[in-house]
Amino acid sequence: MNTMLPGVSKGANVYRSRLDRVLCKLATLKVVSAELFGTKPLKDVLQLERIAGTQRVYRIPVFPSDHFGVLVHLEPVDAAVV
Secondary structure (H helix, E strand, C coil), X not given: CCCCCCCCCCCCHHHHHCCCXXXXXXXXXXXXXXXXXXXXXXXXXXXXXXXXXXXXXXXXXXXXXXXXXXXXXXEECCCCCC
């Protein structure tokens, strides 16, 4: 279950406010782009979950991880700029 998605989190929404970070201090590289990945459920995969004490069964999408990933593209800094 991916608690980062609205409506999926159970209980307090504390985990939905989690921040993913990429920390890097490299004088020779610059960030070209950054994006989240793993934000879509796996195709044709559902988890069945029964809520305790009820007869209801929910079909819940399955994600590749319990949190999203951050993909950062770096490239060398132009030597003339440094």
